[in-house]
Amino acid sequence: MAAYEWKLPDVGEGIHEAEIMQWLVAEGDEVAPDQPILQIQTDKAVVDIPSPTAGRVAKILAQEGELVRVGTVVIVFDSASGSSAAVAPEPEPAVSPSSPALPVSAEKQVAGRRALATPAVRKLARELHVDIQQVHGSGERGRVLAEDVRAYAAGDSRPKQVPGPSAATPRPRSVQPLAEEIRVPLRGTRRAIAEHMVRSKYTAPHVTNMDEVEVEALVAMRQQMKETAGEQGIKLTYLPFIIKAVIAALKQFPYLNSSLDDDTKEIVLKPYYHIGIAVDDPDGLVVPVIRNADQKSLLELAREIQDLTDRAHAHRLTREELGGSTFTITNFGSFGGLFATPVINYPEVAIFGTGRIQKRALVVGEDDRIVARQVMSVCLTFDHRVVDGGTAGRFTNLIMRYLHQPANLFLEMS
Amino acid sequence: MDIAQEFPIRQVIDADGQLVGDRSSVSDDQVKDFYRWLVTLRTLDQRAWNLQRQGRIGTYPPFSGQEAAQVGAVAALQKDDWICGSYRDWAALSYAGVPLSYPLLNSMGHAVAGRIPDEINALPVQVVIAAQTLHAVGLAWSSKLQNQGRVALTFFGDGATSQGDFHESLNLASVVKAPVVFVCQNNQWAISVPISRQMNSQTIAQRAVAYNIEGIRVDGNDILAVYQTLKDVVGRVREGQGPVLIEAVTYRLGAHTTADDPTRYRPSEEEQRLRYGEPVARLRRYLLSSGLLTEDENKQVEEEAKARVEEAVQAAETFPKGAPEDVFNHVYADLTPQLQAQRAEFQRRMQQGGTARG
Numbered sequence: 001m002a003a004y005e006w007k008l009p010d011v012g013e014g015i016h017e018a019e020i021m022q023w024l025v026a027e028g029d030e031v032a033p034d035q036p037i038l039q040i041q042t043d044k045a046v047v048d049i050p051s052p053t054a055g056r057v058a059k060i061l062a063q064e065g066e067l068v069r070v071g072t073v074v075i076v077f078d079s080a081s082g083s084s085a086a087v088a089p090e091p092e093p094a095v096s097p098s099s100p101a102l103p104v105s106a107e108k109q110v111a112g113r114r115a116l117a118t119p120a121v122r123k124l125a126r127e128l129h130v131d132i133q134q135v136h137g138s139g140e141r142g143r144v145l146a147e148d149v150r151a152y153a154a155g156d157s158r159p160k161q162v163p164g165p166s167a168a169t170p171r172p173r174s175v176q177p178l179a180e181e182i183r184v185p186l187r188g189t190r191r192a193i194a195e196h197m198v199r200s201k202y203t204a205p206h207v208t209n210m211d212e213v214e215v216e217a218l219v220a221m222r223q224q225m226k227e228t229a230g231e232q233g234i235k236l237t238y239l240p241f242i243i244k245a246v247i248a249a250l251k252q253f254p255y256l257n258s259s260l261d262d263d264t265k266e267i268v269l270k271p272y273y274h275i276g277i278a279v280d281d282p283d284g285l286v287v288p289v290i291r292n293a294d295q296k297s298l299l300e301l302a303r304e305i306q307d308l309t310d311r312a313h314a315h316r317l318t319r320e321e322l323g324g325s326t327f328t329i330t331n332f333g334s335f336g337g338l339f340a341t342p343v344i345n346y347p348e349v350a351i352f353g354t355g356r357i358q359k360r361a362l363v364v365g366e367d368d369r370i371v372a373r374q375v376m377s378v379c380l381t382f383d384h385r386v387v388d389g390g391t392a393g394r395f396t397n398l399i400m401r402y403l404h405q406p407a408n409l410f411l412e413m414s
Numbered sequence: 415m416d417i418a419q420e421f422p423i424r425q426v427i428d429a430d431g432q433l434v435g436d437r438s439s440v441s442d443d444q445v446k447d448f449y450r451w452l453v454t455l456r457t458l459d460q461r462a463w464n465l466q467r468q469g470r471i472g473t474y475p476p477f478s479g480q481e482a483a484q485v486g487a488v489a490a491l492q493k494d495d496w497i498c499g500s501y502r503d504w505a506a507l508s509y510a511g512v513p514l515s516y517p518l519l520n521s522m523g524h525a526v527a528g529r530i531p532d533e534i535n536a537l538p539v540q541v542v543i544a545a546q547t548l549h550a551v552g553l554a555w556s557s558k559l560q561n562q563g564r565v566a567l568t569f570f571g572d573g574a575t576s577q578g579d580f581h582e583s584l585n586l587a588s589v590v591k592a593p594v595v596f597v598c599q600n601n602q603w604a605i606s607v608p609i610s611r612q613m614n615s616q617t618i619a620q621r622a623v624a625y626n627i628e629g630i631r632v633d634g635n636d637i638l639a640v641y642q643t644l645k646d647v648v649g650r651v652r653e654g655q656g657p658v659l660i661e662a663v664t665y666r667l668g669a670h671t672t673a674d675d676p677t678r679y680r681p682s683e684e685e686q687r688l689r690y691g692e693p694v695a696r697l698r699r700y701l702l703s704s705g706l707l708t709e710d711e712n713k714q715v716e717e718e719a720k721a722r723v724e725e726a727v728q729a730a731e732t733f734p735k736g737a738p739e740d741v742f743n744h745v746y747a748d749l750t751p752q753l754q755a756q757r758a759e760f761q762r763r764m765q766q767g768g769t770a771r772g
Contacts, residue, residue: 009469013673034464045675052468 431699
């Protein structure tokens, strides 16, 4: 009779450890080769282990529920000579069955269910000398995540790093486990915006130019008209003036009121002026469209803007009212912005942005006087496939001229 | 086209072991010899599974359930025909004459398992899915160009038919009329992917139509159906009719490999239902019910099988340990200058006390 120590093998591909589920034999039992003796559970499967030899079970060294490393001796047989014991993988020093000095697994036995964790996390736990059974899993169905192991390791090792409370050194503040991330499904308007923005940004090469325009006259004109409009129950903002200035400029720069047909490789020049206006809403940006804006008066534009904005917030815009614009204007100044690089409302080729109007110091006159004036910052993002910097600059300059001297807009009115 | 009518499953012995076809071209002795092989191979396969669980061999891909398809096909070949199989085709190679210890040596990492003995015209097992079908076309085409009269037979699984290599092989073989027999062992599962999620065709055999070659479905659990069908097909292919695609409909009784656990993805109801008609039990039912075999003789067959397998285990476990530089052997007949230099460098570092990892 010879002692046959059987080590837990890697029963999968790259298994490091397994849980002893159930012993199917007891110490003292006689076993035949290939008789099932043990059930273990690995990361991948529950596996039946057949006896590697014939003989008597001398010693069982791992308890049910125990997590055992591959290569650990879990059972010792008194093997019948001439059996497969002759081909045991490594000849081990003979150990008499009564010897008490058998290497017992150092793994701590933990009652209950085995912790859920991926092999990578288990490896991390081993590296950090963390017993994964002791770690509270914050993942799905209590799964132990890498950060759980790291947090546990950090908490566990801190007392060793700080040998004793010292009066001089402040005690390290106990670190609260980080709150879980919140995952919000990308749906509805948010998803539509995301897809639209990505399409625009990855299709059209965006270039933005920025400038400032002195708008004293515009401020005064709007102030004057505001009262008249208010009498009719209409809130007159700067937007109708900006729309008029933009359309006047678009008429001289038709390529800014176009789109690029990728399929036919044609630039489509639009003979109509449907102006999209970006409306900020808590549920996501919407861009209602003012159709044939060139044919509408300032007052009509103001009324329509008010109506579209109200219904945008109430989510009562129709699909038709939300599409078909040829050029879009965004007023990022309404929430305080001074400069921005707006994203083109694809398939349009440009978007005009207006910033906050505020008093700024300007140098004026031949004698270089510094004066305080109402100044609006503006920008134009354009699709460089269709428009070049020169054209875009000249177009912006023209809009700025109308905004600077809004009375000229009357020259354009039909 | 009515696929079921166009591609019926040929059967000689049904799942109950009843003779439902013609077996007149197979002698009683031949049937009994087949049975001895099937029992031996099944014993080997189950033993290999246990050896892996005992930590005595590494990862092993069991072929249980597919013995009839492999043995029946190889039995229809002549001695110098080519066999190009995959990692699950050790039953075919064993029947062709490769020692039973080789599948074990292969899973123990011995390089020798990659060197098929010279007297057997078989390629080493292929792990890249469907790649061996290309090799078979090459060997067959070469045989044709040199008038060697050799046929190349290649085994592959249902999953392989979703690979480009498979289609390229059928196409080229069809164009050049290479003497290839494509034997698909449709075991219903590509690891964890069932055939229903693998293809939209009703059968694998019907794919032959696209290449204008003959396609045949045969019960892969019925060794007499496989053997008789292949005997006829191999003969016609040898005479120059061009390649043929065989779909041997069978079932993978076990896991994909020892690292796999099919209970996670495969309904046990399916396993129980399909296990009944498996090739060894089926042939045993036929032999016992027809009086060709007695219970005592059957016991003897099983004992002989165990003894043969035990010998193979002993042979594998007493095989001299491999040397790290064995990896340079058996791929090229003559090492390329680059590999010669690599081997020299490798040996120098090993002598300096380095490890195989460097």
